[in-house]
Amino acid sequence: MNPIDNTIKFVLSITDENVNFFAYKSQSIKNKQSKIYIANVKVNCVRCPQCGFNHLNHNGHYIARTSYPSANASEPVYLELHKERLVCKDCGASIMASTSLVDKYCNISQATRQKIFMHLQDDRTQASIALDNCVSPSTICRYLDNYDDLFRRNYDYLPEHLAMDEVRGVGGQLHFICINGASNHEIQQILPDRYKKSIIEYFNKFHINTRKRVQTVTLDLNSYYKDIVKEMFPNAEIVVDRFHIIAMMTRAFNQTRVQTMKKYDKKSIEYRLLKFSWKLYLKHIDELEVSQTFYDRHLRQQLTQQGRVQMGLDTDDTISSTYDALQGIMSCLKNHDKDGIVHYLYKNENLSFQMKETLKTFKSNLKIVLNASESKYSNGPIEGINRMIKQIQRTAFGFRNFHHLISRIKLQQMRTKPNTKTELEAA
Numbered sequence: 531m532n533p534i535d536n537t538i539k540f541v542l543s544i545t546d547e548n549v550n551f552f553a554y555k556s557q558s559i560k561n562k563q564s565k566i567y568i569a570n571v572k573v574n575c576v577r578c579p580q581c582g583f584n585h586l587n588h589n590g591h592y593i594a595r596t597s598y599p600s601a602n603a604s605e606p607v608y609l610e611l612h613k614e615r616l617v618c619k620d621c622g623a624s625i626m627a628s629t630s631l632v633d634k635y636c637n638i639s640q641a642t643r644q645k646i647f648m649h650l651q652d653d654r655t656q657a658s659i660a661l662d663n664c665v666s667p668s669t670i671c672r673y674l675d676n677y678d679d680l681f682r683r684n685y686d687y688l689p690e691h692l693a694m695d696e697v698r699g700v701g702g703q704l705h706f707i708c709i710n711g712a713s714n715h716e717i718q719q720i721l722p723d724r725y726k727k728s729i730i731e732y733f734n735k736f737h738i739n740t741r742k743r744v745q746t747v748t749l750d751l752n753s754y755y756k757d758i759v760k761e762m763f764p765n766a767e768i769v770v771d772r773f774h775i776i777a778m779m780t781r782a783f784n785q786t787r788v789q790t791m792k793k794y795d796k797k798s799i800e801y802r803l804l805k806f807s808w809k810l811y812l813k814h815i816d817e818l819e820v821s822q823t824f825y826d827r828h829l830r831q832q833l834t835q836q837g838r839v840q841m842g843l844d845t846d847d848t849i850s851s852t853y854d855a856l857q858g859i860m861s862c863l864k865n866h867d868k869d870g871i872v873h874y875l876y877k878n879e880n881l882s883f884q885m886k887e888t889l890k891t892f893k894s895n896l897k898i899v900l901n902a903s904e905s906k907y908s909n910g911p912i913e914g915i916n917r918m919i920k921q922i923q924r925t926a927f928g929f930r931n932f933h934h935l936i937s938r939i940k941l942q943q944m945r946t947k948p949n950t951k952t953e954l955e956a957a
C-alpha cells in the first residue's frame with residue numbers, strides 16, 4: 531500500500547479501490563492557488579465487454595481534472611485522474627476506466643454535486659453557492675434544471691385533506707398552490723398560473739377514484755376554486771379558512787372605523803379615540819386587560835385596555851354594533867359554535883355598509899362558512915409556506931425562471947420537512 535494514497539484517501543474520504551493516488555501538487559488555476567491530487571484509475575475488467583476475449587492491451591491514459599469539495603473555498607481542490615485506457619486486440623474496442631467519484635463526461639465530482647444540493651436547501655443565493663463550491667453560477671442553474679425531473683408527480687395519490695391558495699412568484703404573477711392540509715403540509719403542486727383551465731387539467735391527471743379519496747378542501751372565498759373543487763372532488767367538503775373569515779371581517783371593521791373617524795374634526799377626542807390604539811379593537815374581547823391600567827399618551831390619561839375600547843365604541847352606534855358582530859363571530863369560530871355564527875350573521879341591526887356586505891358574502895356561502903367552525907383544518911400552513919416562498923425570492927432577488935423557483939422551494943421544504951410519522955399516525 532502506498533502511504534500517499536492512504537493519507538489522501540483518508541483526508542478526502544474516498545474509498546474507491548480502483549483509484550490510486552500517487553502525487554500531489556499546488557498550482558494556480560483560474561487565478562486561485564489550488565491543491566491538486568493526482569491519481570491513477572484502473573480498469574477493473576479483465577475481458578473485453580464487447581467480444582469477451584481477454585486480449586486487452588494498454589493504450590495510454592486519459593487525463594481529466596475534476597473539482598472536489600474543499601473546506602476552504604479560496605483554495606479549491608481538484609483531482610487529476612489519469613484514467614487507464616485499454617484496447618481490445620480482437621475487436622478493436624477501446625475501454626476507459628471509470629470511477630464512482632465522477633460521472634462520465636463530467637468535470638464536477640459527485641461529492642461536489644451532493645454538497646451543492648445540500649447548499650441549495652439553505653436560504654442563500656445561487657451565486658454564493660457557486661463561489662463556495664468553485665463552480666460557475668450557470669452550473670447551479672443547470673443542476674436546478676435537471677432537478678425538476680426528480681419531482682415528476684405521482685398521479686396515484688392525493689392526500690385526504692387539501693389546502694389551496696395562490697402565491698405571488700415569477701414576475702409578480704400569481705401561481706396556484708395546493709398542499710397537504712393535514713399534518714405534514716407537503717406541497718402537492720405549484721402551477722405556473724392560476725387559471726381554471728390549468729387547475730382542472732392538472733387534477734384531471736388523477737383517476738376519479740384517487741380524487742374521491744379527498745375528504746376536505748380548505749380555501750379562501752375565491753369563488754372559482756369552489757367550482758373546481760365541486761367538479762373535481764365529488765366527496766370533498768369545502769371548508770373556508772377561519773383566518774380568512776376573520777381577516778375579511780377585520781378589514782370591514784377597519785374601514786368602518788376610518789369612515790366614522792373622518793366624520794369628526796381632527797382635534798376632537800372622538801377622532802383620537804378612533805384613530806389611535808386601533809389594534810385593541812381587533813384583539814379578542816376576552817384578551818383585553820381589565821384591571822391593569824396603562825398610560826394612553828393620545829388621551830393623556832391612565833385607563834385599562836377594556837376601558838379604552840369601550841370609550842371608542844361609545845362614540846358611535848354603528849361602530850359599536852359592527853364591533854359586536856366581529857367579536858361575536860370571532861368567539862363562535864373559536865368555540866365551534868355553529869348556531870352562534872348563524873345568529874350573528876342574521877342579526878344585522880345597525881351594521882355598517884362594509885360589514886353588511888361581508889356578512890352577505892358569508893351568507894351566500896353559509897354551508898362552507900359553518901364548516902370552518904367545525905373543521906380543525908385551516909389555511910394556516912399554506913400561509914406559512916407562502917412566507918417561505920417570499921423569503922426564497924427575496925434572498926434570490928427574484929426569479930425569472932419558474933422551474934428554478936419551484937426547485938428551490940421543494941429543496942428548501944426538504945430541509946424543513948416535518949417527520950412523516952405523524953401523518954401515518956393521523957391516517
Ligand SMILES: [Zn+2]
Nearest residue numbers: 578581618621
Ligand atoms: Zn473485444
